[in-house]
Amino acid sequence: MNVLIVFAHPDPRSLNAALRDAAVAELEAQGHTVRVSDLYAMNWKTTVDHADFPSLGEGERLKVAAASGAAFAADALTDDVKAEQEKLLWADTLILQFPLWWFTMPAILKGWVDRVYAYGLAYGVGEHSDRRWGDRYGEGRFAGKRAMLVVTTGGWAEHYAPRGINGPIDDLLFPINHGILHYPGYDVLPPFVAYRVDRFDEAGFTRAAEGLRERMRTLETTAPIPFRRQNGGDYAIPSLELRPELEAPGASGFALHRT
Amino acid sequence: MNVLIVFAHPDPRSLNAALRDAAVAELEAQGHTVRVSDLYAMNWKTTVDHADFPSLGEGERLKVAAASGAAFAADALTDDVKAEQEKLLWADTLILQFPLWWFTMPAILKGWVDRVYAYGLAYGVGEHSDRRWGDRYGEGRFAGKRAMLVVTTGGWAEHYAPRGINGPIDDLLFPINHGILHYPGYDVLPPFVAYRVDRFDEAGFTRAAEGLRERMRTLETTAPIPFRRQNGGDYAIPSLELRPELEAPGASGFALHRT
Numbered sequence: 001m002n003v004l005i006v007f008a009h010p011d012p013r014s015l016n017a018a019l020r021d022a023a024v025a026e027l028e029a030q031g032h033t034v035r036v037s038d039l040y041a042m043n044w045k046t047t048v049d050h051a052d053f054p055s056l057g058e059g060e061r062l063k064v065a066a067a068s069g070a071a072f073a074a075d076a077l078t079d080d081v082k083a084e085q086e087k088l089l090w091a092d093t094l095i096l097q098f099p100l101w102w103f104t105m106p107a108i109l110k111g112w113v114d115r116v117y118a119y120g121l122a123y124g125v126g127e128h129s130d131r132r133w134g135d136r137y138g139e140g141r142f143a144g145k146r147a148m149l150v151v152t153t154g155g156w157a158e159h160y161a162p163r164g165i166n167g168p169i170d171d172l173l174f175p176i177n178h179g180i181l182h183y184p185g186y187d188v189l190p191p192f193v194a195y196r197v198d199r200f201d202e203a204g205f206t207r208a209a210e211g212l213r214e215r216m217r218t219l220e221t222t223a224p225i226p227f228r229r230q231n232g233g234d235y236a237i238p239s240l241e242l243r244p245e246l247e248a249p250g251a252s253g254f255a256l257h258r259t
Numbered sequence: 260m261n262v263l264i265v266f267a268h269p270d271p272r273s274l275n276a277a278l279r280d281a282a283v284a285e286l287e288a289q290g291h292t293v294r295v296s297d298l299y300a301m302n303w304k305t306t307v308d309h310a311d312f313p314s315l316g317e318g319e320r321l322k323v324a325a326a327s328g329a330a331f332a333a334d335a336l337t338d339d340v341k342a343e344q345e346k347l348l349w350a351d352t353l354i355l356q357f358p359l360w361w362f363t364m365p366a367i368l369k370g371w372v373d374r375v376y377a378y379g380l381a382y383g384v385g386e387h388s389d390r391r392w393g394d395r396y397g398e399g400r401f402a403g404k405r406a407m408l409v410v411t412t413g414g415w416a417e418h419y420a421p422r423g424i425n426g427p428i429d430d431l432l433f434p435i436n437h438g439i440l441h442y443p444g445y446d447v448l449p450p451f452v453a454y455r456v457d458r459f460d461e462a463g464f465t466r467a468a469e470g471l472r473e474r475m476r477t478l479e480t481t482a483p484i485p486f487r488r489q490n491g492g493d494y495a496i497p498s499l500e501l502r503p504e505l506e507a508p509g510a511s512g513f514a515l516h517r518t
Contacts, residue, residue, distance in 0.1 A: 010308045011321040046305040047367045048360075049269045062270040064358075065413060065457065099323075101307075103438035104363060107373050108306045111366030137424060154324060158498035163506070163515060165396060165489055165499040171512050172434055174426060179362035198324065230424055239417035240424040247422070253430050253512035256422060 001220065003027050004091035006037045008098040008109035015197050015205065016152055020097055022209040023150070026216040035087055039108045045080060046111030052078055069119035077118060084116040088142065093219055094186065096176070097150040099197075103172050113180055122184040130238055136183050138229030143185035146219065149173060150192045150212065157195040169193055174254040178227055187224035189215075226259045234259075260479065262286050263350035265296045267357040267368035274456055274464065275411055279356055281468040282409070285475040294346055298367045304339060305370030311337055328378035336377060343375040347401065352478055353445065355435070356409040358456075362431050372439055381443040389497055395442050397488035402444035405478065408432060409451045409471065416454040428452055433513040437486055446483035448474075485518045493518075 005023065009016035020036070027034045037044075050056060053067040055076045071077045077085075088094065098105045105113075117123065122142075126135030135143075151173070153160070160169040170177075173191055181188045192215050194208040215222070228234045234246055242256050264282065268275035279295070286293045296303075309315060312326040314335045330336045336344075347353065357364045364372075376382065381401075385394030394402075410432070412419070419428040429436075432450055440447045451474050453467040474481070487493045493505055501515050 010306070010323070013320045014322075040306070040308065046370065047269070047299070048365065049299065061272045063273075063457075064269070064360075101323075102369075102372050102376065103434040104369070106307065107366045107370030110361075110363070110369050111305065113361050114366050117361065156498070158500055161498075161500055162511070163501040163503070165494055165501070165516070166438065167433060167513050167516065171430070172438075175362040175431055175434070179425065179431075198322075235424055239415070239420075241417055241420055242422040242424070244422070250508075250511070252421070252510075253514060254426050255512060257424070257426065 001032045001092045002090055003032050003034045003093045003095065003219070004037065004087050005034065005095045005097055006039065006109065006112060008039045008096075008106050008112075010040045012041070015200060016097065016099055018205065019150065019152070019194070019209060019212055023095070023097075023212055023216050026213040027219075030217060032219075035091070037084060037087065037112070039112055042080075044108055044112060045115070046108050048111070048114045052081070052115060054078065065119050065124065069124055072118040072120040081115050081118070084112065085118065085121060088116070088121075092145055094142075094145065094147040094181075095150055096147070096181075098152075100151050100153040100155075100172075103166065105176065117180075117184070125184070132231065133238060133240060134230075135185070136230055137178075138182060138185060138227065139231060140183070140185035145186055146189060146224070147181040147186035148189040148191065148215075148219070149176060149181075152194045152197045154198040155195060160193075160195070171254050177225060178254070178257060182225075182227045188227065189219070189222050189224055228257050228259055260291045260351045261349055262291050262293045262352045262354065262478070263296065263346050264293065264354045264356055265298065265368065265371060267298045267355075267365050267371075269299045271300070274459060275356065275358055277464065278409065278411070278453070278468060278471055282354070282356075282471055282475050285472040286478075289476060291478075294350070296343060296346065296371070298371055301339075303367055303371060304374070305367050307370070307373045311340070311374060313337065324378050324383065328383055331377040331379040340374050340377070343371065344377065344380060347375070347380075351404055353401075353404065353406040353440075354409055355406070355440075357411075359410050359412040359414075359431075362425065364435065376439075376443070384443070391490065392497060392499060393489075394444070395489055396437075397441060397444060397486065398490060399442070399444035404445055405448060405483070406440040406445035407448040407450065407474075407478070408435060408440075411453045411456045413457040414454060419452075419454070430513050436484060437513070437516060441484075441486045447486065448478070448481050448483055487516050487518055 053071045125140050159166045177188045312330045384399050418425045436447045
């Protein structure tokens with residue numbers, strides 16, 4: 001299996017980097033082929049701007065979705081973006097690994113999503129009409145592939161528990177798991193999350209690394225989060241609201257979108 | 260009143276820029292003083308890296324929270340970051356304005372948060388012990404100030420409705436409203452959200468601009484989102500889990516953290 005790890009930590013001697021190395025070693029021991037996009041090491045350009053669309057005229061107004069769609073269709077995106085898109089098409093499984101900063105990914109990784117996820121590749125795919133609103137949420141270019149988050153946080157696990165003050169970790173990660181990974185078609189595995197990593201001693205690191213290795217060994221067999229498919233009948237067309245009869249009693253918020 | 264607008268759209272002729280100008284004009288007409296941080300125009304450095312901490316030794320390992328805390332305490336952060344922190348301390352109200360890209364803010368704005376929100380300013384404030392876990396979520400350096408999001412999206416309002424396929428907009432914005440704004444103490448106003456902006460005609464823009472102007476006129480009187488305060492007695496110490504007896508029947512997810 002081909003595995004792409006997109007990695008976003010600024011220090012090569014970090015705990016995150018050590019966890020990444022443990023994951024890569026385990027994946028290779030399992031016979032998989034691994035590529036790593038180490039965004040800081042690549043000096044990844046983080047912001048979407050006019051320079052991303054060389055075919056756009058000098059003084060032309062930048063409408064991002066339109067410019068992205070035109071450039072993707074004409075194979076006119078910049079080389080750094082095309083290289084990442086090629087890796088996404090190559091990979092059977094995508095892993096995004098990052099420290100949780102302000103309850104989501106660091107800017108450099110968000111900038112990877114903003115730039116690599118072109119219109120025509122990750123969104124704007126399929127028919128958009130009164131009968132259908134695209135191939136997304138379980139369909140799309142990456143359908144049949146798997147994806148997974150590997151996240152570290154300095155905070156306590158209890159603070160991210162179902163009643164924890166930060167909000168439940170699965171809800172905090174929903175905009176990524178559902179909105180960035182399930183959207184273009186991935187089957188999304190439950191995340192691997194390591195808590196209180198700032199206080200890790202040797203034993204803490206060993207435990208976390210072993211947990212991550214176990215997840216790498218079971219990448220192909222772990223059941224994905226059961227997100228509903230947009231075009232599977234659960235949502236009304238065209239409003240794409242979940243049919244009321246499918247609401248579990250008492251369910252609300254993001255939980256509605258899991259079967 | 261002093262108002263800071265942090266603005267994140269790459270094109271000065273965008274609908275977002277026109278909405279920002281409408282907001283600024285209305286605020287000034289109301290007698291407020293307005294400053295705008297136009298991140299793209301400022302060529303804002305987006306990624307946290309070693310260069311953010313000039314006092315860190317060349318080959319020294321970058322532990323972000325520790326480096327941030329040491330540099331903030333020593334007044335040794337970079338000038339661009341210090342200028343933004345000064346604006347935050349000056350402003351009575353903070354507005355973050357951005358197009359919703361992949362269900363959250365564009366990378367350049369996330370990079371503003373990652374870099375400007377130093378340890379000692381926005382987190383790591385107050386006593387951290389078995390009895391208390393900091394001044395945050397309603398307390399902190401920005402307590403007594405107000406904050407608000409102004410967001411545009413190409414998607415349909417229905418897709419962001421309570422049962423909409425993207426997830427409810429209030430839940431999608433929770434990691435920002437609660438985790439980035441309420442965390443360091445802001446009272447957070449309900450967001451202003453404009454949907455389907457890619458299809459706006461003249462009338463659509465006029466309606467959105469008038470809605471935004473109305474929100475600017477009522478900045479001081481609009482009731483904040485009633486997020487619970489961490490240290491107000493609703494959460495158990497030290498786990499910071501919401502006391503079970505405070506759960507409304509059927510409530511779950513982020514909704515628990517509003518009274």
